[in-house]
Amino acid sequence: MHFGSNMMLSFNSTKLVSKLYELSYFGSSIARKLPQGNLSTFNCRCFATVSPTSSFLLDKAFINGKWVEPSAGGKFPVTNPATGDVLGFAPECTEKDALSAIAAANNAFQDWKNTSAKLRSSLIRKLYELQLKNLNSLAELISLEMGKPLRESKGEINYGASFFEWFSEETKRITGQVFPSPFPNSMTLYVREPIGPVGIITPWNFPNAMITRKLAAVLACGCTAVIRPAEDTPFSALALAKLVEEAGFPPGVVNVIPSSRDQASAIGSILSTSPEIAAISFTGSTNVGKILLSSSASTVKRVCLELGGNAPFIVFDSADIDAAVQGCIASKFRNTGQTCVSANRIFVQSGVHDKFVNALATEMAKSLKVGDPLDMSTTVGPLVNSKGLEKVKVHVEDALSKGGKLIVGGKHLHGNFFEPTLISNISENMKLCSEETFGPLAAIHPFETESQVIAAANSCRAGLAGYFYSSSIDQIWRVSKALQVGMVGVNAGIISCCEAPFGGVKESGLGREGSHLGIDEFTNVKYICLGSLN
Structure with a gap:
């Protein structure tokens, strides 16, 4: 959870927050050396190996106001x-x-x-x-x-x-x-x-x-x-x-x-x-x-x-598609998809399905750049470890083997890096429908009616966050009440702030x-x- 970044925000707050982040950056104090090899077809540069000089790399525990070696002396x-x-x-x-x-x-x-x-x-x-x-x-x-x-x-x-x-x-x-x-x-x-x-x-x-x-x-x-x-x-x-x-x-x-x-x-x-x-x-x-x-x-x-979360992200026929795409990018791909409030199941109504998928694919290619996390132009970094990488790989392979259609990405790049991936034609028998992917994989579920998508969104035991896009005030009120989650983003892909209560229902917390x-x-x-x- 979790705010973490406003890389892609809906509406006019995008430029403001992006500018605030840029203003807070005064350059890296870390020396780098470049290894060989490219990471991605997403127009990224090679990542850098770093030799940290930060005074915050501390190797002792902090107990009773003192920096102490652990009792068994291990590291x-x-x-x-x-x-x-x-x-x-x-x-x-x-x-x-x-x-x-x-x-x-x-x-x-x-x-x-x-x-x-x-x-x-x-x-x-x-x-x-x-x-x-x-x-x-x-x-x-x-x-x-x-x-x-x-x-x-x-x-x-x-x-x-x-x-x-x-x-x-x-x-x-x-x-x-x-x-x-x-x-x-x-x-x-x-x-x-x-x-x-x-x-x-x-x-x-x-x-x-x-x-x-x-x-x-x-x-x-x-x-x-x-x-x-x-x-x-x-x-x-x-x-x-x-x-x-x-x-x-x-x-x-x-x-x-x-x-x-x-x-x-x-x-x-x-x-x-x-x-x-x-x-x-x-x-x-x-x-x-x-x-x-x-x-x-x-x-x-x-x-x-x-x-854990398994957040639904719903796009209704009446949605502003451009705003929905930006919200999806923000919710799905920040922190390389590794947030508990990340959009994990993306439901798109049939009337705008193809338009949304095409627009999302275009925006992913334009906006998502895999690369060195210390490069300010990078928007997608590595998975945290090999275990996280393996789960993404399994979810992609499982979805494609069961009829999913690969639109963008789908490849393991290098080390813990995986391409931002978009798959459509998702069905409920796929692992990514019941498991939280925690990676840069957007999976599109088509749906026909509001009642159908509410039932699908509420079908799991997780209930942390949910998102939906609609321009109908009646629908906004109905769906906000119907979603079994602790937090709802309406026409917004980023919802966390210190002023708001953060938490879930069902098996997403207390x-x-x-x-x-x-x-x-x-x-x-x-x-x-x-x-x-x-």
Whole structure:
């Protein structure tokens, strides 16, 4: 999820946001050397191997305000998906480190929960300022760790910073209420109190913003945090820890314990079963979310889950086709299709089907450029790893073997790079209809009637985001209500912002992040009855 970039926005906001991203770019501080070979027929240049000099490549865990070696002394390699080179070695934390971080967070909570809202607000605001101050370095780090095009990485840093700004302001608006008492000579009221230390587990596709969206709300409420970032992108999380240190947060308020996949299950189990962790906030796969939900039941802790999506993108006959094409490009191909709110099932009504497919193919060839993620002209980078690449390949091969028509792309290019691909004549027996592709593959499903497409859109257990294009106000209202999702984009392919509640229904999650509702996940409501008031 997840905003990340406004590479292709519908309507007049495209040029504005694009310009903002360009203005935030002051050049790369990283030396490059060019390898041999072209990547793509999409008119891209060779990608560059880089030798990072950033001060944010940190190889220690951050526990109780100190940079420490992991207890077992291990390190694990982090690979640049664009080149295959090892970017650096991150600390291999274990259960022992998780327990140390939990203890630090619990000790710090005893004082942090009693700090003034004004103090917390000023410290969170400092994080906002520091993130923007370090925008270039943080964005480069994202592009190096997970292959996101630099223009989108810069967008993610801005987006991630917006949560620090938003919740620095919301900190001072966490209120209770006095309400009329049914009892004589008494007063009744409720207050909101911080829930306690929070375990934060985040994915690789938005390695900055998925932490800041959670952490900003946690800190605003007066809670502390233990963060376990994805193994593909640990350096972005450690970079945030460095900002926390520079901002002057007390020791133990924020702790970061990276690990490889080998230790992920053990650390997740410690966080979800520890009685000292009051809540789990997780973004990731539905399967892992279910495991965390089950294990968290042992201590009946609060669980906020943002899980997988399988977003429908519907184009009705009355749609503005040019706007729908731009929205589809933005929703489907940003971050190389690796977003949980990405359009995964594209339904196009028969009356405009051919027109839309032709226009989308033309725009893909014109606008999507595969290449070096650190090149500001690149719009499509690599898949994050070979596992992600293999899933795209399987979905393409399966669709074509079952009658799909290849319109654009369809080829594995080099390493983790895959061509932006467009396939039409999709049928429900194809894997991409029931599985989230998480890659640069647009699949077009033809449909005839509104009732037919609503049934198809709601036929899966995922319910995170949905999009549709229509110029009929009656239809807009009907379809908005009928779609079984937590978020709807009407004539818009990009919908995320810090002011709006982010989350899904069915097996796409529990709770909401962002907006004023993000506070609810990390506070308890305490009712107080004051009696015998004479």
